[in-house]
Each structure stands twice: as C-alpha cells, then as structure tokens.
Amino acid sequence: MNIGKLIRNSPVVLKKEQLLDKAVDLLIDHQQCAAPVVSGKKTIGVLLLAEALHRLRNKPDNKEQVVSDALFTDVTVLSPDDAIEDTVIGGLPFYPVSDSKGHYMGIVLVEDIYKDMKKIANRKNDVLQNAHNGILAVDAEGVIIVCNKSAGKHLGINPHEITGRKINEVFPTSRLTRVISTGKPESIQKIIVNGRSIVCNRTPIVYDGKVTGAVTVFQNVAELEAVSAELESVQRLYNELDTIVEAAHDGIMITNSDGIGLRVNRALCRLTGLEASYYLNQPIDKLYSDGVFKYESVTTKALREKRSVTAIQRINNGKEVLVTGTPIFSNNGELFRVVTNVRDIIELQKLKEERDRYIEKNSANGDVDDFIQQLRKGEIVAESTEMLKVLHVAVRVARAETTVLLLGESGVGKEVLAKIIHCSSNRPRRGKFIQINCGAIPESLLESELFGYESGAFTGAKKEGKPGLFEIADNGTLLLDEIGEMPQPLQVKLLRVLQEQEYYRIGGVKPIKLNVRIIAATNKDLKKLVKQGKFRKDLYYRLNVIPIEIPPLRHRKDDILPLSLHYLRNFNEKHQTNKTLDARTVAILESYHWPGNVRELMNILERTVILNSGDSIDPYIINNQLDQKGVKEITPIIVRSIIPLRKAQAIIERELLQKALTKNKTVRQAAKDLGISHSTLIRKAAQYNLKKENVITV
Numbered sequence: 001m002n003i004g005k006l007i008r009n010s011p012v013v014l015k016k017e018q019l020l021d022k023a024v025d026l027l028i029d030h031q032q033c034a035a036p037v038v039s040g041k042k043t044i045g046v047l048l049l050a051e052a053l054h055r056l057r058n059k060p061d062n063k064e065q066v067v068s069d070a071l072f073t074d075v076t077v078l079s080p081d082d083a084i085e086d087t088v089i090g091g092l093p094f095y096p097v098s099d100s101k102g103h104y105m106g107i108v109l110v111e112d113i114y115k116d117m118k119k120i121a122n123r124k125n126d127v128l129q130n131a132h133n134g135i136l137a138v139d140a141e142g143v144i145i146v147c148n149k150s151a152g153k154h155l156g157i158n159p160h161e162i163t164g165r166k167i168n169e170v171f172p173t174s175r176l177t178r179v180i181s182t183g184k185p186e187s188i189q190k191i192i193v194n195g196r197s198i199v200c201n202r203t204p205i206v207y208d209g210k211v212t213g214a215v216t217v218f219q220n221v222a223e224l225e226a227v228s229a230e231l232e233s234v235q236r237l238y239n240e241l242d243t244i245v246e247a248a249h250d251g252i253m254i255t256n257s258d259g260i261g262l263r264v265n266r267a268l269c270r271l272t273g274l275e276a277s278y279y280l281n282q283p284i285d286k287l288y289s290d291g292v293f294k295y296e297s298v299t300t301k302a303l304r305e306k307r308s309v310t311a312i313q314r315i316n317n318g319k320e321v322l323v324t325g326t327p328i329f330s331n332n333g334e335l336f337r338v339v340t341n342v343r344d345i346i347e348l349q350k351l352k353e354e355r356d357r358y359i360e361k362n363s364a365n366g367d368v369d370d371f372i373q374q375l376r377k378g379e380i381v382a383e384s385t386e387m388l389k390v391l392h393v394a395v396r397v398a399r400a401e402t403t404v405l406l407l408g409e410s411g412v413g414k415e416v417l418a419k420i421i422h423c424s425s426n427r428p429r430r431g432k433f434i435q436i437n438c439g440a441i442p443e444s445l446l447e448s449e450l451f452g453y454e455s456g457a458f459t460g461a462k463k464e465g466k467p468g469l470f471e472i473a474d475n476g477t478l479l480l481d482e483i484g485e486m487p488q489p490l491q492v493k494l495l496r497v498l499q500e501q502e503y504y505r506i507g508g509v510k511p512i513k514l515n516v517r518i519i520a521a522t523n524k525d526l527k528k529l530v531k532q533g534k535f536r537k538d539l540y541y542r543l544n545v546i547p548i549e550i551p552p553l554r555h556r557k558d559d560i561l562p563l564s565l566h567y568l569r570n571f572n573e574k575h576q577t578n579k580t581l582d583a584r585t586v587a588i589l590e591s592y593h594w595p596g597n598v599r600e601l602m603n604i605l606e607r608t609v610i611l612n613s614g615d616s617i618d619p620y621i622i623n624n625q626l627d628q629k630g631v632k633e634i635t636p637i638i639v640r641s642i643i644p645l646r647k648a649q650a651i652i653e654r655e656l657l658q659k660a661l662t663k664n665k666t667v668r669q670a671a672k673d674l675g676i677s678h679s680t681l682i683r684k685a686a687q688y689n690l691k692k693e694n695v696i697t698v
C-alpha cells in the first residue's frame with residue numbers, strides 16, 4: 001500500500017511571504033496546530049502554531065514578520081509512492097506530500113497512517129494464522145512471538161498459551177536458539193513431535209544485517225508422502241504409456257493443436273525411414289511440403305475438420321500406408337492433441353490373409369462357420385437404414401449375453417438375426433447354434449426334445465437316455481422359434497428353467513446347470529396372446545428383456561433391389577442361367593407388399609429364373625407370380641428422363657411394332673394386336689425400316 005491513497009487537502013496551506021500574525025489567525029480560526037508552507041508550487045516546510053506565537057511574543061513590535069521567519073524545515077516530505085509500512089512516524093500530526101518535482105500535493109494525517117498500518121498488520125496476521133504450514137517464530141531472546149493455528153495443531157499445543165514464553169521452556173530440545181546464535185538456516189529437518197513425523201525448515205530473521213530472531217515452518221510428513229505417492233503413480237502411468245507407444249507395431253505420432261510434432265515412436269521412424277528429430281518440434285505440414293507424403297497429411301485435416309480422418313498415403317520410400325488422425329479434446333471441448341496412427345498396408349493385407357486362414361483352420365462348428373463365411377462374402381444383405389439399425393442393435397446385444405426376443409413377420413430374417421447374435425457373441429467357438437420350431441412339434445415330443453430324458457423315463461424311450469437341446473446347445477445359443485406356439489405346460493417349465501438357471505432331464509434327479517443363451521422368436525403378437533390367456537404373462541416379461549423387431553420387407557424398400565440382385569446371382573449360378581432384371585421388373589418388385597417377406601422374394605425369383613425363357617426377367621412373368629392383391633397395375637413403360645414428345649412417340653411406336661412383328665407369325669395378326677389396320681402396319685413398318693424377321697427383345 002502506498003501513501004498516495006491517504007493524501008487529503010490541508011484546511012490551511014501557507015505561503016512563505018504571508019505575514020506571520022495573519023497566518024496565526026488562520027491557524028486559530030481553523031483550529032490547526034500546524035500547516036504546510038509552500039514557495040510558489042514547492043513544499044518548503046511546516047509552520048507550527050507554537051513557534052509562530054513564540055516569535056510574535058518575543059518581537060511584539062515587529063509587524064513585518066513573515067511565515068518563512070518561523071518556518072520548520074526539518075520535516076519529512078513524503079512522496080505518493082512511499083510504502084505506508086516504511087513511513088517513520090515523528091511528532092507532527094501530519095506530513096506534507098510532494099510529487100517528484102517537489103510540488104505540493106496535500107497532506108497525510110499520522111492518524112490515517114496508523115489506521116492503515118493496523119489494517120495491514122491484521123491482514124498479515126490472518127495470512128499467518130490461516131497458512132496450511134505450521135509457523136513458529138521467536139525474537140532474539142528466544143521468546144515466542146508468533147505461533148499460528150496450524151503450528152498449534154501439529155505440535156498439540158494452544159498457541160495463546162505459549163506466545164510470550166521462552167522457546168526452550170516449552171520445547172527444551174528446540175534448535176531455534178541455535179539458529180539465532182549461528183545465523184545459519186537448517187533446512188528439511190525431520191522431527192517427531194507428540195508421536196507425529198514433521199518436516200521443518202528453520203531460518204534466522206535478519207533485520208539491518210542483525211539476527212533479530214528465528215522462524216520455523218513445518219509440515220506433516222504424511223501429507224508430503226501422499227503427494228509424493230501421487231507423483232510416483234503419475235510417473236508410473238507415464239512410463240507405462242511410454243512403453244505402450246514405443247512397443248506399438250503401428251507408427252504413432254502425437255502433435256499439438258498447432259500441428260507441431262510432440263512425440264513419435266520407433267515404428268513410425270522404421271516405416272517412413274526418417275529419424276525422430278525430423279518430426280519433433282516441427283510443423284507436420286513439412287512432411288507434405290518436403291514430399292515425404294504425396295498428399296496433405298491427415299493430421300492437418302483432422303485438425304482442420306475436428307474429426308477422425310483416414311486416408312491411404314504413399315510415402316516417398318514407395319510404401320503405401322493407411323493413416324488415421326484422431327483429434328483429442330480436453331474436458332472443456334478444446335482440441336489439444338492429434339494422435340496419428342500409421343500402418344503398412346502390405347502388412348495389413350498379410351494379417352487379413354492370416355486371419356482368414358485361421359478362421360478356416362479352426363472351423364469346427366459347421367453351421368456357424370458357414371454363417372461367418374456368408375457374412376464375410378456379403379451374403380447377408382442389409383442396405384436399408386432400418387435393417388442396418390437392427391443389425392447394429394443385434395451386434396451390441398450379442399455381447400450382453402441376455403435373453404433376446406425377436407419379433408417380425410414370417411420370413412423377415414429372424415433366424416438369420418439369431419445367428420448373427422450368436423456369431424457376434426463369444427459363444428460360437430465354445431458352443432453350437434441350435435434352433436427348434438416350438439409350433440411344429442407335438443407337446444409330448446417337444447418336452448423331451450428340449451430337456452432330454454434318462455433311460456427308461458417312459459415307454460418307448462431309448463435305453464441309454466437322450467440329451468435335450470438345452471444340453472446339446474451347452475455353451476452356445478438356443479433359438480426357440482415360434483415361441484408363441486409353445487404349449488402352456490411347457491411355458492411354465494421354460495419359465496422355471498430361465499429363473500433357476502438349471503433343469504432336469506425327464507425322469508432325471510440330477511440338476512443340470514443351464515449355460516445356454518436363449519433367443520426366442522415369433523411372428524405373433526405376444527401381448528395379444530397374453531391378453532387372450534394363451535401365453536403366460538410372467539414368461540412374456542422374462543423373454544422380453546431385449547426385444548428386437550425386424551421390419552417387414554415392404555418397410556425397408558432399399559433392401560429389395562440388393563436382395564433381388566443377390567438371389568438372382570445365386571439362382572443363376574444354381575440353374576446355370578444368366579438372367580438379368582430390367583427396370584420395369586425392379587419397379588414391380590419394389591412396389592409389391594411382400595407378405596412373405598424375404599422368403600417370398602427368394603422363392604419368386606427362383607421360380608421366375610426357371611420359368612422365364614428370355615435373358616431378362618419379364619415383368620409380366622414376375623407379375624403373374626405375385627399375389628395379385630398386392631400388385632399395383634404395372635405400367636409397361638418406365639419414363640426415366642424427359643425427351644420431346646414426338647421423339648418419345650416415335651421410339652415407342654417403333655418398339656411396339658417391332659415387338660408385335662416378332663411375337664406374331666403373321667403381319668395381319670400383329671396388326672390385330674396393335675389395334676391398327678394391316679395397311680397402316682405395313683406403312684409404318686416401312687417408315688421405321690422394320691421387317692417381320694427383325695427380332696429385337698425388349
């Protein structure tokens with residue numbers, strides 16, 4: 001704090017040439033015992049009332065005495081920048097203040113200086129008392145002058161009780177008196193006080209070159225140890241991270257938000273053939289401008305676009321690499337690092353081939369492995385957003401290992417999805433995927449199919465007994481298809497198995513642990529069945545943990561063309577044909593309501609491939625296969641772009657004539673089909689240069 005903030009105006013400011021008796025009158029009128037005196041603008045001293053009166057009384061006849069005759073010049077003139085604490089207070093009630101040129105600015109009352117000093121002292125004491133570290137100070141005689149709250153707590157004493165007492169009386173072994181006598185500090189000393197370990201630093205207090213006391217600052221060792229343990233664990237984490245980055249087979253580079261290289265691992269140097277110093281503390285763009293990378297770096301792109309970017313880059317050493325730059329954001333959402341991963345594509349290819357070889361070699365579970373192959377070859381078609389969403393949920397649910405209920409019309413792909421769930425879990429390598437249609441087997445048989453039986457369990461039972469599907473699917477997945485058809489007594493039994501996670505073979509007494517993932521599927525409205533009392537409510541809730549509904553094919557039109565092309569390819573292969581779909585056929589397929597879903601689409605395509613004689617699948621033949629209730633009237637003409645009407649009429653006319661001439665044995669018959677006269681057909685055929693022999697397929 002500076003003097004400047006305490007400056008105030010003096011009620012009386014005197015000029016040196018002012019008559020002394022007038023100055024005295026002024027002082028008395030304003031009840032002042034002194035006033036600052038100026039010469040021009042400059043402060044030159046103070047006039048004390050007592051001195052002025054003394055002068056006037058000694059020379060009563062001299063009416064010419066002026067202020068400068070009685071001037072007191074041995075006065076401290078303060079500057080506004082002086083520190084309040086450093087001000088030495090004398091006998092005057094105020095001090096004049098002048099600026100750097102000596103010009104008078106005002107006065108500072110000694111009373112104000114005292115008040116301010118007290119405030120500062122209190123504040124310092126607050127700091128001292130609230131410091132986390134213990135602070136204890138003694139004067140040159142070893143008398144305790146300061147002991148803060150924390151010191152009291154650490155030492156187990158009341159600070160008020162020891163302040164003012166000699167340190168060696170309170171702590172006979174204290175070394176503070178020694179610090180006073182040597183004037184040398186003693187740092188980081190470990191002491192035990194009241195059974196607690198404390199670390200302290202002792203320092204002499206020096207004023208004007210003389211030791212005037214000593215202070216000790218101390219801290220609980222347990223706290224320090226906690227901090228150091230934290231530091232150690234951070235260091236350990238850092239080392240672990242360092243080892244991981246270095247051990248990674250992929251090249252790794254980390255840059256800051258300005259794209260400056262912060263660290264790279266050995267693999268990156270190996271891949272690019274450049275030393276670490278090439279990247280560190282350098283802008284990453286340099287790789288591009290120096291021609292190491294052929295295209296802009298993904299790091300720069302990830303920085304700019306604030307998202308993960310992947311690209312294939314060719315390095316100037318000829319290698320092709322797959323590079324992914326991933327931005328890292330701080331807790332408040334600011335991008336502060338980009339981690340870039342570089343992988344050799346040839347190595348990647350080799351790994352993929354190795355993986356495929358591994359899958360082939362380890363294929364023991366035929367059904368599932370066929371399925372994995374199908375997935376890999378893209379034989380399970382899902383291009384619509386609706387189906388992709390379903391697949392996404394299925395794969396996520398697969399890992400959760402819970403019971404799943406698949407809902408959807410017949411033929412939508414519930415069994416396919418159940419297999420996807422099985423394959424995406426960790427079950428396929430340990431257990432099988434087993435499926436049973438609960439609606440297709442009589443009740444008595446269904447029970448023994450599911451639970452198996454012991455020898456002699458009932459008449460007609462095999463002598464050696466038989467394991468049930470729960471046992472066969474052990475460690476695997478059991479799909480209970482058409483669960484809505486399950487007879488009520490078996491519903492009770494299934495519920496018990498699901499709740500108790502164990503079951504008995506029929507006639508068996510030994511409980512068998514259930515380690516099967518149950519997937520139930522139905523095309524029925526189970527809720528409705530529950531309401532009608534045909535399906536147990538408790539079992540419904542037990543199965544309905546995660547329901548997944550597969551939308552009917554008519555609600556995912558984007559799958560129709562890919563599914564059609566996929567199955568057409570399959571059936572062409574199977575029947576040694578080479579049929580294609582034309583635009584009108586696709587339009588029909590896409591507008592049909594597909595009550596039998598994918599299964600119906602498959603069947604119709606196979607039938608058409610067999611029945612259709614031409615190369616392209618005839619829309620009329622397809623149309624005949626479909627349930628006519630769902631067929632919209634087919635337009636034999638598909639308009640794809642706008643052309644002049646006259647030109648379109650000519651094209652269609654020519655095509656129609658040509659088709660009619662090809663189909664019919666005689667021109668007369670063709671004219672009849674077209675609804676025109678024989679002579680008109682001949683004229684128009686000549687106009688379009690058509691002959692009866694021209695065979696052109698649509």
Ligand SMILES: Nc1ncnc2c1ncn2[C@@H]1O[C@H](COP(=O)(O)OP(=O)(O)OP(=O)(O)O)[C@@H](O)[C@H]1O
Nearest residue numbers: 379380381409410411412413414415416523598599
């Ligand atoms: N997304 C798909 N990609 C390729 N083929 C599919 C797809 N979905 C279903 N299929 C095929 O459609 C046919 C019927 O599928 P699936 O048996 O899984 O249906 P579902 O819903 O279980 O039928 P249901 O209720 O009658 O048992 C199967 O031959 C299956 O391979």
